[in-house]
Amino acid sequence: MAVHRSRRWSFGGLALLVSAGLASAVLINTSDAATNRANAATVTTTTTFSDDFDGAAGSAPDSAKWSLETGGSGNGNHELEYYTNSTSNAALDGKGDLVVTARKNTDSGLQCWYGTCQYTSARLNTAKTFTQKYGHFESRIKVPKGQGVWPAFWMLGDDLGSVGWPGSGEIDVMENVGYEPGTVHGTIHGPGYSGAGGLGAAYTLPNGTSFADDFHTFAVDWSPSAITWSVDGQTYETRTPADAGSNKWVFDHPFDIILNFAVGGDWPGNPDSSTSFPQTMTVDYVHVTTSDSGSTSGSTGGSTGGTTRTGAIKGIGGMCVDVAGGSSDDGTPIQLHNCTGNDAQKWTLGSDGTVRALGKCLDVKAASHDDGAVVQLYTCNGTSAQQWTYTSAKDLTNTGADKCLDAKDNSSADGTRLQIWTCSGNANQKWTVG
Structure with a gap:
């Protein structure tokens, strides 16, 4: 300091x-x-x-x-x-x-x-x-x-x-x-x-x-x-x-x-x-x-939320949400990976609705609302494709598409690509933060 x-x-x-x-x-x-x-x-x-x-x-x-x-x-x-x-x-x-x-x-x-x-x-x-x-x-x-x-x-x-x-x-x-x-x-x-x-x-x-x-x-x-x-x-x-x-x-x-x-x-x-x-x-x-x-x-009134959460996001099989290759390039895939504790797996769920790592945002590619649309890392731009809500049911929901973050094919394998999908309550859509 x-x-x-x-x-x-x-x-x-x-x-x-x-x-x-x-x-x-x-x-x-x-x-x-x-x-x-x-x-x-x-x-x-x-x-x-x-x-x-x-x-x-x-x-x-x-x-x-x-x-x-x-x-x-x-x-x-x-x-x-x-x-x-x-x-x-x-x-x-x-x-x-x-x-x-x-x-x-x-x-x-x-x-x-x-x-x-x-x-x-x-x-x-x-x-x-x-x-x-x-x-x-x-x-x-x-x-x-x-x-x-x-x-x-x-x-x-x-x-x-x-x-x-x-x-x-x-x-x-x-x-x-x-x-x-x-x-x-x-x-x-x-x-x-x-x-x-x-x-x-x-x-x-x-x-x-x-x-x-x-x-x-x-x-x-x-x-x-x-x-x-x-x-x-x-x-x-x-x-x-x-x-x-x-x-x-x-x-x-x-x-x-x-x-x-x-x-x-x-x-x-x-x-x-x-x-x-x-x-x-x-x-x-x-x-x-x-x-x-x-x-x-x-002096302006208003309201505020609870506490910012920062840390690993873990899903099915205890695997971590990971920025592929630790790259901060726009369009970098988001995947499951063995938890390593590195910066590519440190996420902040912010008061503005974003989920961030490596200085960029978790983003639904092309702002798609379709089942199977992949998620990626992208420069934060304030669009609904980058707005997320974490619920007490442990869903991480993209509010633009009203769909859940999902591990493809219900897989917990290293490298499994993450996507959005209609919320089903299945294990591959459940996430713990921090």
């Missing part, structure tokens, strides 16, 4: 700040299998917050959704930037993105904790406009690059002004520091586990790839019992109240969303001669969703 800052709240923002998340993943019903399948078709995912940053190039972020903080306090981390409310630091690009830009400062009147500010940047929050307890929080972001840059997508508790930090809680969905171009960190902070002692983990891209090279999707699923982090749909960390030990688990009240681009500070260190400016953090969207199988609370 990252050994980093003592706190990330801003002194000027104490009166604001709240956010949320969720770890809804699967619908568990208590009625019979037929009723479960009927209910599956009525399960809905509710969007409680959405900004796709559509608007004219150069326009400011939507003030009905975002507040722009200002100041150069260093935010408890000895950061070097002065946060402004200017469109020179936060503006839409006219292509459906928010661009947060860090620049070298040319205004001698801007004063930071160390003197005349060296850089300007932006920090946005939803504390005045949107807060929520539990949910799925997701953003697609292309991060900046260079020594000393520190972009983040994170959340703070709505009781910050009354209990302070870290008692209010903090959920860091994504942080990246420039000297680790291929790594992001997901962390929680609370009383007794904050700053360098925060509970977290890192996710590193394969093959030396840098996060600044392209957009990536960062998300948390947050429920009363767990917080789960993912990158591009691939789960890499889960934290539960047990991880806090004897300390208080403070993730039981509304939080708000924060996007910011810090420059310098105790964790990333300061920019050096190799760092070019301006640098940009480009945000494609921020979405928050809940499902209707449970309850949530927040």
